[in-house]
Amino acid sequence: MNDSLPGGIAMIYYTKEQFLESPDFPFHIEPYEFHSNAIAPHKHEFIECVFVAEGEGEHIYRGETYPIARGDFFVIEPQAEHGYRVTGSVPMVVYNILFLPELLETELRQLSQVTPFIRFFYLEPMLRVSSEFQYHLKLTVNEGLETKFLLDRIVGEYGKKELGYRLCVKAMLMELFISLSRWYEKRVSEPLSAVRDEKSVMAWVCEFMKLHYAQPIMMEQIYQMCGMSAAAFTAKFKQYAGKTFMEYRNEVRIGMACELLRGSGDKIIHIAQEVGFNDLSHFNKAFKQLTGKTPGQFRSAARTTGKSSNLATISED
Template identity: 40%
Template sequence: MKMIVCRNSDMLESRDFLFYASPYAIARNQAVEKHAHEFVELAYVAEGEGEHEYRGRKHLLKEGDCFLIEPNEAHSYRVGPHAGLVMYNVLFQPSVLNVELEALRDEGPFDTPMLLDPPGGFDFFVALEPAERLEMMYLLDRIVAEFNVKKLGYRILIKTHLIDLFVFLGRCSDRRRQRLQPFEDAQAGEEKMIRQVCAWIETNYDKPMTLERISRRCGMRKSAFSALFKRHTGKAFADYCNGVRIQVAKQLLENGDDKLIQIASQAGFDNCGFFNKYFARTVGMAPGQYRRERRAGSLRSDK
């Protein structure tokens, strides 16, 4: 069977922006057969476990693994019966960042995917610690959101976020080389981790999120993470998430005419009845009344 080769035109956005980013899932007992591509692939394992074959060697993958695939190198993925695999793919040609890469090279030696043309090729792998994984997810989600929505200036922001991502990975790799812990001060590490969780919630409020999933990403038991989160934010995890969603819902009510069931969904509530009750309990009035009063107040202030 002839091996599949993915061309730039197959996957990347366009000839003047050779880039693509997206998460994807491989189900249990499934595989991505051996293939190669013309572009660079930066892969990150967000959830689950599996096997990656690359350059004739098999590697076990687990949550937090980040690695780079060279152009024209065959590789494949296989997932066993115990857990699926959720990965993020950032695909690009180095020419997308020519100017930025040159500036970074001037900063000194970075053990990161930025050095995309060393003698004999490149080989990058790093296993991220729990707190580092949160930062990685935050950076990746921003890149994917910009790529999907494509608002004015999205290409510039994607390049900026890519540089953030590469510098972050360079620092993670540098810590490994110097045998430093990700956070030498435990309290400072906890505070940064909770800030990263909050930033992730504020970016992904419309996605399903559970205490179990987030605590696992932080490498903690649910009870320990829950206590830590409340100590730093003053709120239970669920209340913090729903508080962010209520603020989003307020903006939607003030600035749009969508039905309440649509607003509930856009703000991340999967049950409109619960949204109505939670909104009334926290805001002091029902969503419909809030919209009417805000609109009436806005009309009075315009006169």
């Protein structure tokens, strides 16, 4: 990694190989007790869910500092720079749940149809830089005890590794995420448009789709989160982006597919699925509509010439 901190100090970067169990079970959980005043800023290539079980401190996230204390639960997306600072007189105890999305690919796709889960798991990390948003879920005493009990069960299963432990871990993770979504829903009722002007809302939507283009998120969920009707959202998005929501998402997906076709040897059907198309014929049609070539033709041209048109060029035509 070329990232560095002020003064030329290299950024600590944690890889999946360092922490996660294996490629077919990319998961790790561990409670940590922090006594020192600071945990150095770092990045990692996996999702990190954090539950503060004891103590208090500060979370430094992308240069911004937020207070954290017992009962806080939050999500750190991959490649986000963050660190911790202990501020209280007692150690800070946190549970770290680390995993790659493919661990729960089917389950996360199902949960992606639940709007509160989308807001907490995907949208909250994007909005932390604004003080207008609460960047973490503050659990009540009872919710915190329930969460700690469930996390201790996951730690036990994962540590013992008895017959069927992977299935048990995944089931309990889903129970945790569903509980968090329910608690989050009770706390958050304001649509994005209540605290942001319409232009900013549309900008957030575009950024959100760039980050989560492969998720089966429905436009209905997006316009509900924006606090708009379908007609109002459709009109305002097209006015902002110059294209419909579906056209924009397809361009993002096809743009990523182009990168994968140029840089990997994966089968076309696998690339289609990776960027969010479950129907290969739909992928082929959308790809040709945007690039003028079939995926196979695009890959052949890229291999022959070492370069090919990209969506930036397409959009300018």
